[in-house]
Amino acid sequence: MKRPTIADVARRAGVSKGAVSYALNGQPGVSEATRQRILAIAAEIGFNPSRAARSLSGATADAVGLTLCRPARTLGIEPFFMELISGVEAELSARSYALTLQVVADQEAEVAVYRRWWGERRVDGVLVCDLRADDRRVPVLEELGLPAVVIGGPGGTGGLASVWSDDAAALVETVEYLVALGHRRIARVGGLPALLHTEIRTEAFTQVCRRLGLADAVTVPSDYTGEEGARATRRLLSSAGRPTAVIYDNDVMAIAGLSVAQEMGLAVPGEVSIVAWDDSPLCQLVHPPLTALGRDIPAYGAHAARELLAVIGGAPARQVQDGTAHLTPRGSTAPPRAS
Amino acid sequence: MKRPTIADVARRAGVSKGAVSYALNGQPGVSEATRQRILAIAAEIGFNPSRAARSLSGATADAVGLTLCRPARTLGIEPFFMELISGVEAELSARSYALTLQVVADQEAEVAVYRRWWGERRVDGVLVCDLRADDRRVPVLEELGLPAVVIGGPGGTGGLASVWSDDAAALVETVEYLVALGHRRIARVGGLPALLHTEIRTEAFTQVCRRLGLADAVTVPSDYTGEEGARATRRLLSSAGRPTAVIYDNDVMAIAGLSVAQEMGLAVPGEVSIVAWDDSPLCQLVHPPLTALGRDIPAYGAHAARELLAVIGGAPARQVQDGTAHLTPRGSTAPPRAS
DNA sequence: CTGAAAGCGCTTACAG
DNA sequence: CTGAAAGCGCTTACAG
Secondary structure (H helix, E strand, O other): OOOOOOHHHHHHHOOOOHHHHHHEEEEEOOOOOHHHHHHHHHHHOOOOHHHHHHHHOOOOOEEEEEEEEOOOOHHHHHHHHHHHHHHHHHHHHHHEEEEEEEEOOHHHHHHHHHHHHHHOOOOOOOEOOOEEEOHHHHHHHHOOOOEEEEOOOOOOOOOEEEEEEHHHHHHHHHHHHHHHOOOOOOEEEOOOEEEHEEEEEHHHHHHHHOOOOOOOOOOOOOOOOHHHHHHHHHHHHHHOOOOOEEEEEOOHHHHHHHHHHHHHOOOOOOOOEHHHHHHHHHOOOOOOEEEEEOHHHHHHHHHHHHHHHHHHHOOOOOOOOOOOOOEEOOOOOOOOOOO | OOOOHHHHHHHOOOOOHHHHHHHHHHOOOOOOOHHHHHHHHHHHHHOOHHHHHHHHHOOOOOOEEEEOOOOOOOOOOHHHHHHHHHHHHHHHHHOOOOOEEEEEHHHHHHHHHHHHHHHHHHOOOOEOOOEEEOOOOHHHHHHHHHOOOEOOOOOOOOOOEEEEEOHHHHHHHHHHHHHHHOOOOOEEOOOOOHHHHHHHHHHHHHHHHOOOOOOOOEEEOOOOOHHHHHHHHHHHOOOOOOOEEEEEEOOHHHHHHHHHHOOOOOOOOOOEEEEOOOOHHHHOOOOOOOOOEOHHHHHHHHHHHHHHHHHHOOOOOOOEOOOOOOEOOOOOOOOOOOO
C-alpha cells in the first residue's frame, strides 16, 4: 500500500502543504473552516505525518528511551520492570510518544547507547534506572544535554531531574512493626550492593536497629535472584542466634527464603517472620501469603514519564518525591514464638 | 552539546558529504585509504548519522515494533514477556535495530497503532504476540504490507511469517508422563480461551485423553492470573472424583494452585500432582519445586526477531518451527497415592 | 488568512 | 575514484 503524504492531503484539499501542516499542528494560519476540512481529509485517507520528515524539520523525535541492565532471566522474573514500563507507557501513549527499549550488558554499554541515541536524535530524552553511587551515566547525560529523569535517589543525580521514593522511611516502618510484634533479632537480605537504594536501605536499617537497641542488625548482600535469596536465608537460619524475622529486598528472594525456612522445618511465621519488599501478586500466591512493602509501581513509572516529558518541554530539572511504600501485614509475620 | 553532522566529518576529512556517506555505509565509491580516514574522523568526533535524515532518504527506520496487550499488573507477573523481549532485544541490538514498545488496551487499539506506525514510517516491521483464532490484526498487516512475524501458531497467520512451537506435542508428552505415573484423572487449568495456542492445547488435551482412555478430561478456562488459577483449582479439588493431577497453562497459576492444594490439606504430590507450563525460575522457588514444561523463551524471541529482520530484508514469509517445550520433572509430580 | 520557498541531514543516481 | 545536485516529507519564517 502506498503511504499518503502531506502533498496528497494538500492536493485533495486544494491548499498548500504549509496550510496542511498548520492545520494538523493546531497552528494559526488557516481559517477554522479550512482546518476542519483538512483534518477530515487527513483522517479519511489515513494520513500520518512521517516521523523522519517531522523530526528532520526540527521537531522532536517523539520517542523516549529506556535501557535495562539485567540478564535476560532475572529481568523476566522481577515484576518490577514490566510494571514500571507499563506505567511509563500509559503516560507516553496518551501523548503519542513512543518508548524505545534497549537491554544492555553493563553501564559502559548503556553510556554508549545514550551517546548513539543522542547523536541519531533517536529519542528526545531518557529514563534512567538502577542508580548507583557515583553513577557514570549522570555526568555523560549532563554533558550531552540529553533530557533525563533518574528513577531513584534521593541524591546522586547531579543536575538531572529525578523521581524518588523514601525507602529509608519504609524500612524504618517495617523494623518498628517487627519490634512491636516482639522481635529483637532481625536480619535483612539486601539487593545489589552497588545500587544506591540498597545503600540507602542498608544505612537506614543499621541506624534504626541501633536506635531501637537491637543487637546484631546483619544485612547479607545479594542480587535479587531466588538462588541467592535462598542461599542467604540458609546461612542466616542456620547460624547460632538465628534471626526471628528477615526482611528481603525483593519479593522473589522472600519467596525463596520462605521455601528454605519451610524446608528447614522452621514454621513461618511462628519461628521466622518474613517481610518482602515489592508487593507484586506473587506475594499472595504462596502460603502463608507474605507481608510486604508495596507501592504502585505503574504509577511511579507514569510519574517519571510525566517529569521527563516536562523536562523535554523545557521545564527545569526537579527532584520529585513519589509515594512511600507501605506495609501490608499478611500471614508471614507474627510475634516470635517463645523458645 | 552540538551534534556533529555529516558535513562536519566531510569538512575535516576534506571530502564531499557523499564520500562520507559511502565510506560509512560500506559502499563502493571511495578508496580504502579515504574510507579509513573518514571512519577514524567520524569515530573521533562521535558522529552518528541522524536517523531522521537517513530514513527520510529512503533508508529503513532501523526500528521494530512490539505491542503488548495485557493490563499493567498481569504483564509484570508473567516472566514470559520480559524474557521474550530480552531475546528480541539481543538480536536487534546486534544489528543496531531499536525496539519500540507499546502497551495497548485491546486489539482495536493495537490495529490503530500498526496503522500509525506504518504511516509514520516509525518501524520497519512488527512482532505480533497473542495470536487469536481469526485474528483481526493479520489482514490489516497484510493490507498495509508492513513486514511482520507472528509469534505463535501454527496456522492462523495468513500470509504472514511466523515462528511457532509445537504445544500440542508438549501437552501430549505431559499427559503420557502423568499416565505412566499411574494417573487416570487429569485436569487442566487453561489460559485465555480466545488465544489460538489455548485452543491448540485444549484440543490436544482432549484428544490424547480420549486416546489413552481417560474418562473426564476437563479443562477449566482461566486468564493466567494467580487469582483465577486459585479459583479454578479450588473448584477442581473440591469436586467429587477430584483429579489426581492438574496441568496449568502457566507457572503463576500453577503456583497459586499449589498453594490452594496445601491450604486444603492435600499433599503435593501425594494427593495431587502439579505440572506448570512455562518453566521460569519461579517454579523452583516454591516447595515442592514444580514439574514444568519449559523452553528457552529468550531464544524464541531472538528467533522471531531474526525472522523479522529477514522479512524486512526482503526474504519470503516463512512458517518456522521453534523448539518444543520439554518436561522437567521435579517434586510436584509423583504416582497418585492409593486412596 | 494563504502560498511559495528554504532548509533539516542524509542517500544516491549522475556527471566528470 | 570523487564532487555537485536532487530529493526524501515535513516545518516555518517570509512575502503577499
